[in-house]
Amino acid sequence: MEGRNSVVQIAGRSGLLFSFWDEKEIIVYHLKSGDTHTVNPVAGEVLRVLNERLIASGDLYDLVADRMGYINDDEFRSYLDEVLQELSNIELLEVN
């Protein structure tokens, strides 16, 4: 991502709807585009955080790691960057 102070938000400043089954199977509905996606639990947690607030990417790493019980180390941040990029590719979020 573009730095720890860049702001990450849901694309189009829209909201998301979620369906969860066993916390592992997650479906996300983007209200603005009307698109439906399946996402993995980490991506689901990222989107849940972003659906609640605007957040700097540095804080996002901390919050997601905390909620999911991961250590916020280089490996985790690198993985989360990939997740954010993928979510950006499918036009679910944008980084400013």
Next chain:
Amino acid sequence: MRVSELSVHEIGLMLQTSGINLTTGPFVYRIKSSLSDVAKAIKILYQDFLVSIDHNFADFHIRIDPPNGFRRWFRPQANFYFDNTKPFSPMAVGNAVALLEWGMNWCVSTYVNQYLKIHAAVLEKDGMAVIMPGSPGAGKSTLCAGLMLKGWRLLSDELALVSFDAETVTPTYRPVSLKNESIDVISGFDTEAVLGPVVKDTHKGTVAHLKINNDDVNSIVESKPACIIFPKYKKDTEQKLTPCPKAAAFIKTAENSFNYSMLGEQGFKTMTRLIDRCDCYYFKYSDLTTAIAEFNALEPWR
């Protein structure tokens, strides 16, 4: 009156003049046609249905007739008219019955949006419904016909109409559309199966419609969705029922919906409720008898 109380000649006269009002589930079709094949097919396939010739409200006004001009005589064709518009290209006149059935399906799949509509066969037993979404060729109509002939109540072989709270599926009783090999399979499976005319050389191959054999096709008895099963017929394959993950079931069912996207947030919420309440499975089969036995042994119907 019921269709069975009318002769083919009387049905033909009604179709040519005022038209007949045919009620299937919550929908009323006013059907007109000058083609004798249409009258004959209605006599066979809809014999238990109530019809009227009054001019009360009808949801869909449809007509199957030859086009004007030389195609009435030279390689004759038939058109499907909806409110006097022609949504489809004309077909050979021998395909008129199939055109009527497809057109009736098209009316609901295009214009009805007070339900979440899924391209699926739906059957019911003990008040609980199994929904079988499926792409063409998956074997859903054959399985659906077999289940119906062995005591399940058919709600539809084409359309699951799910209420927005996902508490009920509404029937839209219609004949089962059988294609190609499945026509012989079902004829051999139950010698009492009543088939309409066999129509060859359609864009779907050879087509015949199987008369619905529910006890009552004239009252709307809704059912509770209990299972979603994605059937797949494969010759000589070992029968296998496998749980389908909920998220995958959601996406596959949404892909088979006519109006999931159009309903937007409502579609998402209804689909979530539907998937929540249903057990979901993939089902591979090659033998109709053992397939039906597997359905009868499923938890809701055991």
